[in-house]
Amino acid sequence: MAIQSIRLFGDPVLRTPAEPVTDFDKELRKLVKDLTDTMLDAPGAGLAAPQIGVGLRVFTYHVDDQLGHLINPNLDLSDEMDEEGEEGCLSFPGLTYPTPRAVRAVAKGFNMHGEPVTLEGTDLMARCFQHETDHLDGVLFIDRMDAQQRKLAMKEIRQAEWSGLAAPVVKFSPHATHGKAL
DSSP states (O other): OOOOOOOOTTOGGGGSOOBOOOOOSHHHHHHHHHHHHHHHHTTBSEEEGGGGTOOBSEEEEEETTEEEEEEEEEEEEOSOBOSOEEEEOTTSTTOEEEEOOBSEEEEEEEOTTSOEEEEEEEHHHHHHHHHHHHHHTTOOGGGGSOHHHHHHHHHHHHHSTTTTOOOOOOOOOOSSGGGOBO
16 A cells, blocks of 8 residues: 655645646556555545646546546536535645535546546536546636635635645545545
């Protein structure tokens, strides 16, 4: 098991769009294993490669007993928006905020062997696909909030015990998202 340090809000890698994966090799399979091990240890519902400091378009997920990964994802979203569900993030330990997301998402990409994959999700799974794909685009869930909610969130983030720390391993005790942070 290779548990990696989870990067916290403020780390520039979280705002940098990730590069597409071009080599489906042993190193990629190790990255997927490291992401999975780190996500399960945290515990989280999802984890994107930039959250462990790797700028590649890869994420893992663990929602409703479904464990998997997706490489180079593209999303198709339903037009129906969710009622701002509570959302957390392993890069914002201990904090959750109401965040609008589509209730249904279809994610297309590849598995670690380069084989095409299509995943469909609703509710928490759809939220996870959107949250993790946002990470790959350098977008954070606080960016999805309205201006007033984001201002309140930023105040709470600046006051957080971990604010300003450099990428320690984080144990997360989520308050929402069915017991897991995304």
